[in-house]
Amino acid sequence: MSQRVTTVVIGAGHAGLAASHFLSERSIDHIVLERGRIANTWRRERWDSLRLLTPNWLNRLPGHAYGGPDPDGYMTAGQVADFIGDYATVTAAPVRENTTVTSVRRTDGGYQVCTDEGDLDCVTVVIASGACNAPVVPECAAGVPDGITQLTPFEYRNPGSLPDGGVLVVGASATGVQLAAEVRRSGRPVVLSVGEHVRLPRTYRGRDVLWWMDATGVWAQSYDEIEDLARARRLPSPQLVGEPGTTIDLNALTGLGVEPVGRLAVIRDGAALFSGGLRNVCSLADLKMRRLLAGFDEWAGIGDGPAGFEPTRIPAAPRLRLDLRGGEIATIIWATGFRPDYRWLDVPVVDEKGRLRHDGGVVDSPGLYALGLPVLRRRRSTLLHGIEDDARFVARHLAERLTPRVVA
Amino acid sequence: MTTTDNGVNVQALLDAREALKGAPEAAQFTWRATSTWKNGVHSTTTIQNFFGLGQEQSHKTKTEFTADHPEIFAAEDNGITPIEYLLVGLAGCLTAGVASVAQNRGIQLRSVTSTVEGNHDIRGILGADSDVRNGFNDVKVTFTIDADASREEIEALVAQSQKRSAVYDALTNPTSVTVEVA
Numbered sequence: 001m002s003q004r005v006t007t008v009v010i011g012a013g014h015a016g017l018a019a020s021h022f023l024s025e026r027s028i029d030h031i032v033l034e035r036g037r038i039a040n041t042w043r044r045e046r047w048d049s050l051r052l053l054t055p056n057w058l059n060r061l062p063g064h065a066y067g068g069p070d071p072d073g074y075m076t077a078g079q080v081a082d083f084i085g086d087y088a089t090v091t092a093a094p095v096r097e098n099t100t101v102t103s104v105r106r107t108d109g110g111y112q113v114c115t116d117e118g119d120l121d122c123v124t125v126v127i128a129s130g131a132c133n134a135p136v137v138p139e140c141a142a143g144v145p146d147g148i149t150q151l152t153p154f155e156y157r158n159p160g161s162l163p164d165g166g167v168l169v170v171g172a173s174a175t176g177v178q179l180a181a182e183v184r185r186s187g188r189p190v191v192l193s194v195g196e197h198v199r200l201p202r203t204y205r206g207r208d209v210l211w212w213m214d215a216t217g218v219w220a221q222s223y224d225e226i227e228d229l230a231r232a233r234r235l236p237s238p239q240l241v242g243e244p245g246t247t248i249d250l251n252a253l254t255g256l257g258v259e260p261v262g263r264l265a266v267i268r269d270g271a272a273l274f275s276g277g278l279r280n281v282c283s284l285a286d287l288k289m290r291r292l293l294a295g296f297d298e299w300a301g302i303g304d305g306p307a308g309f310e311p312t313r314i315p316a317a318p319r320l321r322l323d324l325r326g327g328e329i330a331t332i333i334w335a336t337g338f339r340p341d342y343r344w345l346d347v348p349v350v351d352e353k354g355r356l357r358h359d360g361g362v363v364d365s366p367g368l369y370a371l372g373l374p375v376l377r378r379r380r381s382t383l384l385h386g387i388e389d390d391a392r393f394v395a396r397h398l399a400e401r402l403t404p405r406v407v408a
Numbered sequence: 409m410t411t412t413d414n415g416v417n418v419q420a421l422l423d424a425r426e427a428l429k430g431a432p433e434a435a436q437f438t439w440r441a442t443s444t445w446k447n448g449v450h451s452t453t454t455i456q457n458f459f460g461l462g463q464e465q466s467h468k469t470k471t472e473f474t475a476d477h478p479e480i481f482a483a484e485d486n487g488i489t490p491i492e493y494l495l496v497g498l499a500g501c502l503t504a505g506v507a508s509v510a511q512n513r514g515i516q517l518r519s520v521t522s523t524v525e526g527n528h529d530i531r532g533i534l535g536a537d538s539d540v541r542n543g544f545n546d547v548k549v550t551f552t553i554d555a556d557a558s559r560e561e562i563e564a565l566v567a568q569s570q571k572r573s574a575v576y577d578a579l580t581n582p583t584s585v586t587v588e589v590a
Binding site for chain 2: 196262265266268273275276277280283284287290291317
């Protein structure tokens with residue numbers, strides 16, 4: 001016999017809890033299902049040194065702001081988990097922890113949500129299970145010779161847990177550059193394979209770059225105003241680290257002694273072959289960064305051109321081939337992105353690339369909603385504080401569906 | 409609204425992009441060349457037909473290319489060296505990209521010229537040093553562009569044309585090549 005509830009929210013991270021906040025405000029009875037503990041991903045599935053990329057003053061959830069002593073600092077993963085955990089407490093969210101959803105399917109009246117702790121029948125479902133449930137590893141990993149340790153960011157904890165020897169870090173988004181830097185600082189040789197990436201300085205004209213993006217309205221841009229939304233949603237995370245004043249672009253990394261190479265193309269006969277296009281992906285990133293900074297200056301009425309950033313320095317002849325059998329490389333870290341996991345979703349709303357089909361959080365199946373995905377309704381949806389507007393919208397849409405409007 | 413005219417039908421390209429998103433089979437093309445040995449290191453290659461959009465297609469005319477080697481290679485120099493055809497391909501592809509991206513961005517071009525240089529250590533092909541590769545050591549392309557745009561916008565055109573170039577990709581990334589005897 002299934003339990004009945006109006007709304008099931010899947011996932012007790014910041015998105016699911018924000019949804020719960022607005023559902024409670026509207027007195028819509030609901031349950032928040034969490035496979036592990038509240039903010040599980042932050043507690044269990046990230047490396048030790050990870051800090052949030054957004055400064056503390058920017059970290060707010062609906063009705064809950066950072067109140068600590070360091071507004072310009074960056075929370076550790078553990079502090080983020082506690083921040084979200086505190087939010088669950090103050091909002092008295094009806095969270096059911098250690099309950100894994102095994103399937104969601106359509107019924108006549110809505111949806112049946114099956115879990116390892118029993119089934120629920122509901123009218124509406126909010127999917128807030130996260131965008132980064134599993135690491136993405138390219139197919140060519142199958143060609144890595146035996147004897148090389150391969151890690152994803154889910155398994156990597158710190159440099160001390162790596163075998164001695166050189167490390168190939170594949171991917172130069174936030175994850176890749178952060179891991180390349182700390183592994184290099186541990187004394188190991190590091191080769192970093194760089195594809196298209198987003199270069200950003202940590203601070204610009206004395207303020208956090210995210211302050212500028214907030215103030216100039218970059219993040220307020222609505223999803224339906226973005227020319228290439230699919231691209232915006234799959235954009236890699238910027239080369240940032242949560243360390244005050246610390247820029248972690250490729251120039252900083254080569255300064256540490258990290259060797260940049262092109263995008264990993266294939267592994268053939270035990271050798272990694274890299275694209276010869278490193279120079280162009282760096283040019284693209286430099287041009288985009290300068291355009292962004294020029295936009296900040298325009299907004300601020302400063303006319304003398306973006307200040308103080310040199311083009312990315314590239315070796316004269318970046319290596320195109322790295323022998324993985326020669327002993328130079330002991331470990332490969334796949335910092336090649338994350339994907340959501342919807343294997344439990346038995347509703348045909350996932351596209352051929354494994355992404356949820358939705359229009360600003362309204363999923364292509366009546367009564368089904370999504371929250372906590374990149375650029376869901378605005379560019380800032382990708383960030384913690386972007387959830388407020390999104391969750392408010394979804395709760396309103398959901399409520400209107402439950403109570404059809406009276407036409408006067 | 410825009411009066412930019414670089415002679416590129418960008419709308420047709422954008423329409424094709426949308427149409428092919430849902431029809432990956434139609435997007436599969438096969439380009440074909442047929443080559444015949446003449447004498448010495450001289451050969452001719454003709455190109456007319458290709459496959460795409462689900463069926464056989466044909467260029468308006470057949471084009472013949474002559475490949476040979478210069479006299480300092482002890483050859484007759486009936487035509488350019490095969491590796492120089494790679495420069496032709498790269499220049500043609502990147503230039504087409506510049507024009508297309510400029511059209512899409514509303515940038516009027518007045519002139520686009522480029523020089524493409526491939527640095528080549530021929531000790532590789534001669535077998536004189538086994539550490540030297542057969543192909544180019546590196547390739548350098550220099551564009552000179554006159555357009556209604558800032559230097560930064562022009563640099564962005566050139567960067568974007570590399571990002572979407574078939575020949576740039578074919579030269580910068582490994583490609584699996586099968587050569588067999590029929």
